[in-house]
Amino acid sequence: MTFPVVALIGGGQLARMMQQAAIPLGIRLRLLADRPDDSAAQVTSDVELGDYRDFDALRAVATGSTVLTFDHEHVPTEHLRRLAESGIAARPGPEALVHAQDKLAMRTRLAAVPGIPMPRWRPIGEIAELAGFAAELGGWPVVLKTARGGYDGKGVWLADSPAEAEPVLVASAQRGTALLAEERVEFTRELAVLVARSPHGQVATYPVVQTVQQDGVCREVLAPAPGLSPARAARATQIALAIAVELGVTGLLAVEMFETADGLLVNELAMRPHNSGHWTIDGAITSQFEQHLRAVLDLPLGAPQATAPAAVMVNVLGGADPDVYRRYLHCMARDPGLRIHMYGKQVRPGRKIGHVTVTGSDPAQLRDRARHAADYLSGAIDG
Amino acid sequence: MTFPVVALIGGGQLARMMQQAAIPLGIRLRLLADRPDDSAAQVTSDVELGDYRDFDALRAVATGSTVLTFDHEHVPTEHLRRLAESGIAARPGPEALVHAQDKLAMRTRLAAVPGIPMPRWRPIGEIAELAGFAAELGGWPVVLKTARGGYDGKGVWLADSPAEAEPVLVASAQRGTALLAEERVEFTRELAVLVARSPHGQVATYPVVQTVQQDGVCREVLAPAPGLSPARAARATQIALAIAVELGVTGLLAVEMFETADGLLVNELAMRPHNSGHWTIDGAITSQFEQHLRAVLDLPLGAPQATAPAAVMVNVLGGADPDVYRRYLHCMARDPGLRIHMYGKQVRPGRKIGHVTVTGSDPAQLRDRARHAADYLSGAIDG
Numbered sequence: 001m002t003f004p005v006v007a008l009i010g011g012g013q014l015a016r017m018m019q020q021a022a023i024p025l026g027i028r029l030r031l032l033a034d035r036p037d038d039s040a041a042q043v044t045s046d047v048e049l050g051d052y053r054d055f056d057a058l059r060a061v062a063t064g065s066t067v068l069t070f071d072h073e074h075v076p077t078e079h080l081r082r083l084a085e086s087g088i089a090a091r092p093g094p095e096a097l098v099h100a101q102d103k104l105a106m107r108t109r110l111a112a113v114p115g116i117p118m119p120r121w122r123p124i125g126e127i128a129e130l131a132g133f134a135a136e137l138g139g140w141p142v143v144l145k146t147a148r149g150g151y152d153g154k155g156v157w158l159a160d161s162p163a164e165a166e167p168v169l170v171a172s173a174q175r176g177t178a179l180l181a182e183e184r185v186e187f188t189r190e191l192a193v194l195v196a197r198s199p200h201g202q203v204a205t206y207p208v209v210q211t212v213q214q215d216g217v218c219r220e221v222l223a224p225a226p227g228l229s230p231a232r233a234a235r236a237t238q239i240a241l242a243i244a245v246e247l248g249v250t251g252l253l254a255v256e257m258f259e260t261a262d263g264l265l266v267n268e269l270a271m272r273p274h275n276s277g278h279w280t281i282d283g284a285i286t287s288q289f290e291q292h293l294r295a296v297l298d299l300p301l302g303a304p305q306a307t308a309p310a311a312v313m314v315n316v317l318g319g320a321d322p323d324v325y326r327r328y329l330h331c332m333a334r335d336p337g338l339r340i341h342m343y344g345k346q347v348r349p350g351r352k353i354g355h356v357t358v359t360g361s362d363p364a365q366l367r368d369r370a371r372h373a374a375d376y377l378s379g380a381i382d383g
Numbered sequence: 384m385t386f387p388v389v390a391l392i393g394g395g396q397l398a399r400m401m402q403q404a405a406i407p408l409g410i411r412l413r414l415l416a417d418r419p420d421d422s423a424a425q426v427t428s429d430v431e432l433g434d435y436r437d438f439d440a441l442r443a444v445a446t447g448s449t450v451l452t453f454d455h456e457h458v459p460t461e462h463l464r465r466l467a468e469s470g471i472a473a474r475p476g477p478e479a480l481v482h483a484q485d486k487l488a489m490r491t492r493l494a495a496v497p498g499i500p501m502p503r504w505r506p507i508g509e510i511a512e513l514a515g516f517a518a519e520l521g522g523w524p525v526v527l528k529t530a531r532g533g534y535d536g537k538g539v540w541l542a543d544s545p546a547e548a549e550p551v552l553v554a555s556a557q558r559g560t561a562l563l564a565e566e567r568v569e570f571t572r573e574l575a576v577l578v579a580r581s582p583h584g585q586v587a588t589y590p591v592v593q594t595v596q597q598d599g600v601c602r603e604v605l606a607p608a609p610g611l612s613p614a615r616a617a618r619a620t621q622i623a624l625a626i627a628v629e630l631g632v633t634g635l636l637a638v639e640m641f642e643t644a645d646g647l648l649v650n651e652l653a654m655r656p657h658n659s660g661h662w663t664i665d666g667a668i669t670s671q672f673e674q675h676l677r678a679v680l681d682l683p684l685g686a687p688q689a690t691a692p693a694a695v696m697v698n699v700l701g702g703a704d705p706d707v708y709r710r711y712l713h714c715m716a717r718d719p720g721l722r723i724h725m726y727g728k729q730v731r732p733g734r735k736i737g738h739v740t741v742t743g744s745d746p747a748q749l750r751d752r753a754r755h756a757a758d759y760l761s762g763a764i765d766g
Contacts, residue, residue, distance in 0.1 A: 017406075022426075023399060023402065024403065026727055043406050043427075044426075204719075294715070300712065303719040303720040307691065325386050329682065336587075336685050337686040339407070340407065342407065342409025344409055354409070
């Protein structure tokens with residue numbers, strides 16, 4: 001038995017952080033990236049350049065690898081099936097992954113699982129179906145979502161009336177993409193649960209976290225979710241585990257949920273390391289990136305416990321100032337305990353270019369420290 | 384200002400672990416390695432192959448880099464001086480580094496610094512000088528050390544008589560290498576202190592650790608050193624800081640010391656990340672590898688505090704069983720909290736191929752866990 005090689009599709013920051021985790025594990029990554037200066041390609045020795053939609057590119061990187069996994073969910077399902085026929089396992093496999101690729105497939109499947117609470121939803125083809133769904137909800141607005149391809153708030157619309165929904169339906173029909181409608185949930189906050197599951201069926205769950213979104217983009221993560229009752233934390237974990245088992249997920253599953261006055265509702269799924277788990281690099285015994293590699297390789301999972309009473313992670317978004325390095329020096333000098341993670345990406349306004357994490361005991365103070373650093377790095381503040 | 388590039392000389396495990404630290408910092412490494420399958424070359428995208436004794440190879444990797452640093456101390460001083468004349472700074476610089484390269488230079492220099500306690504020592508050319516030194520000590524045995532090029536117990540001899548010393552002196556004279564003699568210290572245990580110092584003069588010190596050597600090779604590290612009095616810990620730290628400042632070290636300085644009934648004695652120096660600091664990857668806010676990069680780049684230093692009450696690191700040495708991967712699976716399954724670090728090196732008996740770290744509160748229990756895992760990985764035990 002020799003140490004394994006993981007074919008990793010996608011050269012973004014998730015792949016970059018997987019390389020950081022692969023180094024101590026002694027696991028080699030073979031990366032399929034778009035460009036040699038992609039975030040992960042900068043720090044990986046074995047890089048193939050190519051398009052993840054190109055079967056030959058996928059096969060080239062997969063050949064000789066132990067297993068294939070992803071830093072995004074956009075690899076065509078039919079390519080993964082063909083790879084499986086050639087004996088190259090993708091994890092998560094195509095049958096599971098489709099539920100993270102296609103929101104309509106996800107809602108349809110989870111609706112058939114007892115005990116998975118979801119917002120009310122409906123597949124939408126015609127405007128009349130949408131009007132009927134709105135009437136059932138007791139009126140507008142409704143949330144419209146593209147079934148495939150949305151991310152970071154893209155592909156999601158809030159429509160206050162049929163007139164507002166009409167252009168979305170027309171554009172989707174022209175592109176041939178399916179739509180679904182969901183009720184707008186009056187949530188008190190958003191939670192996320194991260195679960196790892198291996199092909200053997202071993203599972204490990206991380207503490208439930210609170211996520212704060214801004215303009216559809218994850219802004220900050222509080223670990224554990226402050227003030228969450230043990231019963232509700234257990235319920236959230238149980239929902240995520242049930243989904244992982246039901247869908248046969250291998251690797252990581254992130255389940256985003258709404259917390260409402262009445263309980264929990266499942267919002268979105270991701271089957272890969274997730275922004276809500278970045279805090280684990282500095283705040284848990286086993287980071288989510290290491291855990292994903294262990295899970296897809298069917299290695300025994302690592303301890304997911306936190307190493308400090310609390311951790312706060314805040315994303316660093318690109319701002320108007322391209323001189324992030326000067327700001328980085330300032331943040332290091334101001335807060336020696338700050339954990340800075342830069343992704344090696346060019347600064348573009350609103351783009352995720354890094355994140356910061358702080359760990360300690362007082363969540364409010366940690367949040368102030370992490371927010372200040374992220375805002376300063378982003379250029380949103382200057383002092 | 385743009386993110387810096389560090390030219391890193393040497394492709395061993397220390398360089399590999401520096402790459403792991405460079406990834407989140409957004410710092411690019413340019414590696415000079417012997418072979419493409421060197422431990423660090425496996426995980427770095429920008430690798431030059433060449434010999435660290437070849438000035439042109441050094442200049443090729445240094446050109447365009449912000450600073451040059453090392454994973455070993457063997458780069459010829461005159462090459463570093465020439466690089467400095469071309470405007471490429473090596474850190475630590477040649478004037479400091481010589482004290483980690485040459486034990487005679489180190490003893491001579493530190494002897495002139497008030498307050499640095501050392502074993503009695505003497506430069507040795509002729510056997511008569513050695514006999515005189517032994518007489519001053521009150522008799523044999525004496526320790527003989529080659530001034531340059533020793534590591535992991537190599538280049539150190541314990542001589543019980545002139546007859547035993549004679550072949551060492553003859554061989555050294557033939558090779559043209561200088562020798563020194565030292566008293567054999569009756570120590571109760573060995574300690575190590577890790578200090579970081581930046582060109583600005585900022586310093587950070589890690590908790591004092593206990594090291595356990597076996598056959599001249601570091602076997603395990605207990606952090607912090609169990610039962611060390613605060614006064615003695617402060618004294619050890621003060622000695623290490625005084626050396627760092629006196630020698631003008633930039634980057635990391637590891638000071639190995641003997642603890643005796645009477646106090647502390649300085650044994651060896653290293654100016655790079657050191658085996659006694661591997662525990663910091665999993666057990667301190669800022670790892671020694673990150674700290675070294677921050678120090679040589681003159682970035683503000685990170686917090687060196689431990690994240691758990693205790694950590695134990697045990698080296699994994701190659702054994703007779705080349706199938707380390709099977710043993711690695713077993714260790715992961717047995718202890719999910721175990722932090723395993725593999726260096727991607729071929730197994731050879733006695734070679735450092737990895738290390739394991741555990742953190743927690745009970746040093747004795749941590750030591751049992753870490754020793755068991757390291758012994759199992761090494762093939763020394765089978766259950």
